[in-house]
Amino acid sequence: MTDLTATPDGAAVGSKSGSLFERGARTRRRHAAERRFRMIGLAAVIFAILALVGLLGSILSNGLSSFRQTYVVLDVYLDPAKLDKTGDRDPAELQKLTTFSYAPLLKTAMETLIEEKGISVDGASSKDVDAIISKEAAATLRHFVLANPSSIGETVKFDLLASGRIDGYYKGRVTMETAELDRNVSPQQLMLADELKAAGALTTRFNLSFFTAPDASDTRPEAAGLxxxxxxxxxxxxxxxxxxxxxxxxxxxxxxxxxxxxxxxxxxxxxxxxxxxxxxxxxxxxxxxxxxxxxxxxxxxxxxxxxxxxxxxxxxxxxxxxxxxxxxxxxxxxxxxxxxxxxxxxxxxxxxxxxxxxxxxxxxxxxxxxxxxxxxxxxxxxxxxxxxxxxxxxxxxxxxxxxxxxxxxxxxxxxxxxxxxxxxxxxxxxxxxxxxxxxxxxxxxxxxxxxx
Amino acid sequence: MTPGVLIIIVLVLTVAGYVLGRRRALALAKRDGARLHSLPGYYGQSVALFAAVPALLLLAAWLFLQPLLIENQVSTQIPNSAIPEGGARSLVMADVRRIADGLDRLVEAGSLGEDDLATMRADFSDIRGRLASIGVALGSNVSPAVFQAAKSYRSLNGTGSLLRNTAVIGVSLGLGFLAWRRVRPSMRARNTSETFIRALLMGSSLIAILTTFGIVGSLLFETIHFFRMYPAGEFFLSTVWNPQFRGGSTLGILPLLWGTFYVSFVALLLAVPIGLMVAVYLAEYSSKTLRSFAKPAIEVLAGIPTIVYGLFALITVGPLLRDWIAQPLGLGSSSSSVMTAGLVMGIMLIPFVSSLSDDIINAVPQAMREGSYGLGATQSETVRKVIMPAALPGIVGAVLLAASRAIGETMIVVMGAGAAARLGLNPFEAMTTVTVKIVSQLTGDTEFASPETLVAFALGLTLFVFTLGLNILALYIVRRYREQYE
Structure with a gap:
């Protein structure tokens, strides 16, 4: 920029013709550099904003689905023969029953449900049917019975958590192909789940327990809450x-x-x-x-x-x-x-x-x-x-x-x-x-x- | 009586002191026909302050010191024979505390009288069973020595609490009474209470110094402890980091420092040019509308907690780099790498660099810009050849501050850089940093006698010294630069 004054015949540097209306090669170069610099600056700003968008977008796209959760709507018969052998509804006795005693109730309830709705999937074992429900469900049942001992002997409608893989299937995390390779879920189970959903026994809705439930163990991600x-x-x-x-x-x-x-x-x-x-x-x-x-x-x-x-x-x-x-x-x-x-x-x-x-x-x-x-x-x-x-x-x-x-x-x-x-x-x-x-x-x- | 109840009692005494002090001042003034030196409230205030503050300070100190003293006392009662093979005294002490706690609960539940307890002996009665019945689970049967220690722990604690309650209430009552006695119309009550409050204000400002002392003290103390067990030369010069929890580990800091600097370097490589260009663009070029939108948006980046960046590195950037760059080029197959952590950390540092540089660029006097334009320079030439050189010291300061941030950053590297201590050049390999190792050595069950745990304090001290040095240097440079144009 100082060259302009340093050259005796200044016109020769600015432009060959000496016209003020026409930009010379050097001016054009300087203006191009100016534009480049400006573009780089704008690119930096855009990069920073894109980074923000990417960061938030990645978190949102991964996390929003956790506010919805798949539940199995199940009528469970709280069998007195299994839960309360003495028949006196003694809370201390009920307290002694672990979740293991509740698992058979769920099994029966699931089988009844499948039968009622007339669902059958080739190659689906009874184990597949059981595993649609989360391992946490037995604890939910036990909790309910301890709170309402009088409900023993009745049939109660429960919204029970579906297992993490079934939930993942409806959130796109699990597909038929990945289920093939997965030890924890089989394609038959997913088909069963689809049938159940069609029959209205499987719903996906807002997950309130995510905000109220405590943390859960490694094998029960569906039950983990904050x-x-x-x-x-x-x-x-x-x-x-x-x-x-x-x-x-x-x-x-x-x-x-x-x-x-x-x-x-x-x-x-x-x-x-x-x-x-x-x-x-x-x-x-x-x-x-x-x-x-x-x-x-x-x-x-x-x-x-x-x-x-x-x-x-x-x-x-x-x-x-x-x-x-x-x-x-x-x-x-x-x-x-x-x-x-x-x-x-x-x-x-x-x-x-x-x-x-x-x-x-x-x-x-x-x-x-x-x-x-x-x-x-x-x-x-x-x-x-x-x-x-x-x-x-x-x-x-x-x-x-x-x-x-x-x-x-x-x-x-x-x-x-x-x-x-x-x-x-x-x-x-x-x-x-x-x-x-x-x-x-x-x-x-x-x-x-x-x-x- | 729990400390909570004690605090309430002291507060009640304080309020009573206020009311009584105020009333006494008014009554005396009326009786003597004298004028009060201060507003009546100040007489109450001075009594209240004397009733509350010393008592509460005493309580705080007592709560802090009593467990220490009792622990020491009881710990000496346990004979070495009562400590199991390979176990530590601290573990036995934990048992002692649990038993004492359980005994308290037994007494509370009414299944055990104080008299029974005095005659109860570990070798005759099933203590473990009785404690288990109220929910205190013990790993093994209780030996007589440990039970004896637990009993004396319990009684010492009881005596201590009694003494504490008496002392705190006594101090509150006594000082309150003395202050109340001193109340008379000619007393300079406002000055008294103002001096008192001023002392309190000063005390609060000393907490910052106390914190620094606490940091330096605890780091130094444990680091010295560490160097007694592990040669300092090897710590600083060995190129191998291989902790073994059975002993015989090699704890060289060099691979960790290398990882730290490598990740920080990558982060700064991204953050400094982008942050600087953002600052230049927003300060010199951008329209008002863009600036009013872009500046807060970029500053949002600075307010996002680092755990969010960590998760971003873990679930998005890491797999992306691995699948699109590292694996096709055959550079590595790990999603956590120097590059992952560095890039994400760079994003975190952009607003840091940009807002500091923005301040600095704006501080360059307008006359320098106008002089440059007057000579025919374009805007970019002005920025590059006039503003940048003038702002250079400030920008160097900003970069140093960003570097100190990068070195001390924890969550991004914990989740993005990996855990393998390695001295390598490939940025797509997992490496580890000082902060990652502090976390991994100190989380979980920590036993404070092994060099593998104590090394974290030496690492912490190193980190502290580095970041403090960088900060002091940066603040010095920035301050000198500011003075230049003021």
Whole structure:
């Protein structure tokens, strides 16, 4: 570009004819380079957005099906001869019966159903017929009988889970070809399922138990739910909120309004910005060493997870709170001081209330970050297989629980491909929570934040 | 009395202190006809603060320390002979705790009186059976020494709790009373309570320092422990990572560091150019509408939890790379690879690089752009030859921050990079990183006496030092750059 002036006969460089209306070769080259650069920039933006779309699309396409589940509608005769030999409906006696005693009832019920509907598939054994129902179904039955002992001897209509492979067949995960090679399902079973569906005994509908049921073992992906994980995550968020908000606000007020400019303040500030950048897994190591080994708190407990996540989110909330306090104009403080308020009064009565929207926004964003955090929780034992719901707080804070992101990780480590669907579904639930929280933060900011 | 009840009692005392303090100030002022120094509420506040804060701090400290002290005390009571072959003292202590817990429940259920317990002996009665009846399952029969320890654990715990309750309520009552006695119209109540609150505020800000101390302390402590069992030279120089849980393992950090840097390098190779171009385009070229849509969309990428990226790597990117690139080219057959983890991590880092660079590019003074345009430069020439050189230090800082993120990232590499420690160049092979190994050495049943577990702390310390170093360097560079144009 500087060449233009450097050449004595400038016209020769610009264009041969010297016309201002015609672009010379060099200008054209420079303009082409300009366009190329622009295109590369646009391509980068498009790539980033496509990556976002791909990421969300892949999760959604894999996971949305987990919100629907295939059920077998079955009339089960609760045979007193098998369930209650003494005939007195003694709860203690009923309690002793394991799920094994319920399996024959299901078998009979299935056979009756097939007979009634007049379904027959060549080469389908009675074992094939049984295996259409999930192994979890016997437990469902037992649960029902224990809750309603008087129903023994009656015929009750149940919606029982179909086995994971049958469910997968209707979600496109299992086909006749793959069933050929699969030890857990046969093509005959799929044909049977099709017949049942045609007869109306097999339905696919919204899967509420995905949100309420606890985790299930490796062989029963169809029964696995997020109940314990959601509850565990909520408990942890409660701990984080209760601990981090007051501490962060107090620390920010001190640093922003009171701290003298000295060595100690400097160290604290550098410390906070460094803590914000420490890898999350290091906080997990800290939690393991200090809270579990040193203080003897139980493993897998929401209280430990909450404490670790508190330490992790503190810097985020402190930084946001300080920004909110800083945004309150000094004139407010000066006016308060001018009419005789003490510094503490000026801060607590005037500055802090004005900074509340900013503080809440920062807190919600910090909580959202904590909600999605996985790595530190792996180290403090949240990855354990937990089927029992934790008790109500405060005792429940010390019971073993899982957490949403950890449950996702847990499911990806299992063999059955049906768990991949569950994991993606869990991610969708997690993302919905995050969208709600971030949306709340945006609304708060829009509605209450004042521009000075 | 549980700590929860104790907290409620202290809170009740606090409220009572507030009311009484306020009332006393008003009453005295009325009697003496004197004017109060502060608003009446401040007299109540100062009494309430003295009744609540020291007592609650004492409770917190007590809850933290009591288990430690009792554990130590009881642990010394267990003779070495009571520890089974190959077992650890900590396992026996876990049994002791379970038995004590079970005894508590037996007493609670009313099937065992305190007197019976005192005379109960492990060699005469079937403790295991009785505990099992209330749902406490024990692995083996209870030896007399362990039972004795459990009994003393239980009684120590009981005494400790009693002492704790008395001490906490005593402190709350005593200090509250003293503060209440001091209340008189001439007392500078506002100053007292403000000084107190100020101390509390300062204490809260010290928690950040405490956390850092906690991190460094626990990492250093266990790392030193590790190096006592395992030679440091081998840890830092060996090229083999082969942990054996029966002992005799080789724990060299080099393959892990190589994997970490390789994955981070691939990630930065993707994220830095794209992030930078995104920033340039959005700052210099894009229309307002595109910017108002694209900038938040890209920032959404930064808000997505890393487990989501991990799952994306596991179920989409990994199989895609394997089926379309690695297998046709004969480069590998594993869906988890350096490339998988690197690409996905790169996507994660794009918004990080772009939003930092965006700030930096916007901070370049407008006069420099206009000067360049005035000389006839095109926009891209201005960006490449004027803005970039001016923004370079800031961009280097941004890249360093992104690198520190990449090194410390865990979930993406756990789910995308694989678990095989390998020193290789092929990016389509599975390799492993420092963070993956921290997770795999510390999850599951961890016993804190073996080098195989403790090595995770040495790895953690290495990670901490690397990321901290990068951060400090980056912040220093960014800060110096900002000063340049301010």
């Amino acid at each position: 109940g314990v994980a959601i509850l565990g995550s909520i408990y942890m968020m409660l701990v984080v909120l209760v601990l981090s908000l007051p501490i962060a606000v107090a620390a920010s007020i001190y640093l922003e309004e009171f701290a003298p400019k000295n060595r100690l303040t400097d160290i604290i500030e550098v410390n906070i910005s460094n803590l914000a950048a420490v890898p999350s897994i290091v906080f997990g190591i800290l939690g393991l060493a200090v809270f579990i080994n040193f203080a003897g708190l139980p493993q897998s407990a929401p209280i430990v997870g909450g404490l670790v996540l508190t330490l992790m989110t503190l810097p985020t909330i402190i930084i946001a709170t300080r920004a909110a306090l800083k945004a309150v104009p000094p004139s407010i403080r000066e006016a308060a001081l001018g009419v005789g308020a003490s510094k503490m009064q000026a801060t607590f009565h005037h500055v802090l209330p004005l900074a509340v929207p900013g503080i809440l926004t920062g807190t919600i964003i910090g909580l959202a970050q904590a909600l999605g955090e996985t790595a530190p929780l792996l180290l403090i034992g949240m990855v354990a297989f937990v089927r029992e719901f934790p008790a109500a707080p405060p005792g429940g804070f010390f019971d073993p629980a899982s957490a949403l992101p950890v449950q996702v990780y847990n499911w990806t480590q299992r063999g059955d491909p049906a768990f991949v669907e569950r994991a993606s579904g869990a991610i969708i639930v997690l993302l919905v929570f995050l969208v709600i929280m971030n949306g709340l933060a945006i609304v708060l900011r829009r509605r209450f934040e004042r521009r000075w």
